[in-house]
Amino acid sequence: MRTEKTIAIIPARGGSKGIPRKNIADLNGKPLIAYTIEQALEAGTIDEVLVNSEDTEIREIAKKFGAETMSRPEELSNDNSMQEVDKLLYWTLNELKKQGREYHIGVLLYPTSPLRKTATIDRAVKMIREELYDSVLSLYEDKTYLWHIDSRQAYPVNYIPEKRGPRQKETWNQYAENKAVYAFRTELLLETGCRLGGKIGYVLMDKLQSIDVDSPDDLALVRNIMKNRES
Structure with a gap:
């Protein structure tokens, strides 16, 4: 029997710089946000699904x-930065608490990751429930050569140019945050103001599932992927 009540929170602003009205942009006959809502509703570990928006149409x-x-x-x-979204999560959980609704686990799902799998959501929540993690995030393997630049020069971040090559990449254990799934104990966020902390676990996703729709090109790419899967 489930003992830890879990809520999925989907933040959806009305404004967007890259794609006008991005969160409800058409994606193969459905608004973008619909895919994330459906994934959350299908997840066996989620009790309630809440979309948080200032926009009436959304x-x-x-x-x-x-x-x-x-x-x-x-x-x-006004902002989708990690700090601002954490403030929104904090505010949302407190508003729900005022209504007498308290949750043990929160799951943040951005509407811009339509290719995530429901199983990934369930896995993240189960890691908190069963494996005693305090927070979990989704990652994908990233073997990119990274550089830092200033106004005059470029500096290697994660490798030595003289040793650049396939063998060096084989030794890397480097992963990137993809913003698809964040699960966290609500007490952690309410105490620290941050969704990530304590014992942090991870779920791995492939690069296609990790696409974050931020531009018209991203949206076109996801459309094509979905059409190819259907054919």
Whole structure:
């Protein structure tokens, strides 16, 4: 029997720089956000699915696809940085608490990761419930050569140019955050103001599942991937 109540929170701003009205942009006949709502509803570990938005149209669409909605203040709707989203999570959990609704585990799902799998969400939550992690994030393997630049020069970050080659990459244990799934104990976020902390676990995803829709090119790529899967 499930003992730790879990809520999925989907933040969805009305504004977007790269794609106008990105979170409800058409993706093969459905709004982008619908894919994340459906994944959360299908996850066996999720008790409730909440879309948080200042935008009336987004909230109406979210309800149509089966999510509960909450209107957030304008001051929490201007930025998607990690710190600002953590503030939104903190505010949301406290608002729910005022209603007598408390949760042991929160799951942050950005609507811009439509290719994530429901099994990945379930795995992240189970790591907290069964393996005693405090927070879990999704990653993908990244063997990119990274450079830091200033106004005059470029500096290697994660490798030595003289030793550049396939063998060096084989020794790397380097992974990148893909923003697809974050699971966390709510007490951790409410105490620290951050979704990641304590004993941090991870779930691995492949690069295609990790696509974060941020530009028209990203959206076109995901459309093609979905069409190829259907054919």
